[in-house]
Amino acid sequence: MSLRLDREDLALLIELLRDARRSFRRLSSALGLTTASVIRRVRRLMQQGIIGGFCAIVDWERLGFDVTAIIEITVSRGKLLEMEGEIAKMPEVCAVYDVTGLTDAFVIAKFRNRAELSGFVKRLLSMPFVERTNTHVVLTCVKEDFRPLERLRAMLGEREREQARRSA
Numbered sequence: 001m002s003l004r005l006d007r008e009d010l011a012l013l014i015e016l017l018r019d020a021r022r023s024f025r026r027l028s029s030a031l032g033l034t035t036a037s038v039i040r041r042v043r044r045l046m047q048q049g050i051i052g053g054f055c056a057i058v059d060w061e062r063l064g065f066d067v068t069a070i071i072e073i074t075v076s077r078g079k080l081l082e083m084e085g086e087i088a089k090m091p092e093v094c095a096v097y098d099v100t101g102l103t104d105a106f107v108i109a110k111f112r113n114r115a116e117l118s119g120f121v122k123r124l125l126s127m128p129f130v131e132r133t134n135t136h137v138v139l140t141c142v143k144e145d146f147r148p149l150e151r152l153r154a155m156l157g158e159r160e161r162e163q164a165r166r167s168a
Contacts, residue, residue: 003048007163008033010156012041013050017147057145060110067111068138071121072103079129080104080132086127092128103134 012033015022027034045051057079060068068144076081080098084105088096098105107124111117113146117135124133 003050005050005159007157007159008037009041009045010152010159012038013045014149014152016042016051016054016158017149017152040151054062064112065110067117068141069107069109069111069117069120070071070136070138071107071109071124072134072136073105073124073130074102074132075104076131083127088122089125089153090120092116103132146162 015027024035024038026037065140084096087107095108097106121133121135124130
């Protein structure tokens, strides 16, 4: 279910995605809202599950994780959800996607080297009901940013145009 956000909520999300470390006072100043209003909005967005938490953006390569892999997984006998749950618990795993197409799931994971990747794939293949894997090693990361700032800015523009039409 999609929740409809007003202009202020969208603007607040954009500001939080740009820098979530700012105080409520600084956010309120940037948005032209009262501090109390910003606090209320953040709490409401958290209660609605729109904001799930606040985190740092980490440069994994600087931490020594030089290998990113995208692994396709095919599962047998209707055990997809159980397998995805088990795979999601593995510490190397950044994301698990249940997908349509010839494979059942995509896993994105990070490793220090090819040996770690090899061991991970072998663990996957030894799991019951994992039929097949197909591993893609990322050569160059062109963009890795799950903060959809431009999409939110477009939504904000839509809300502003709607408001302008209503007031005209």
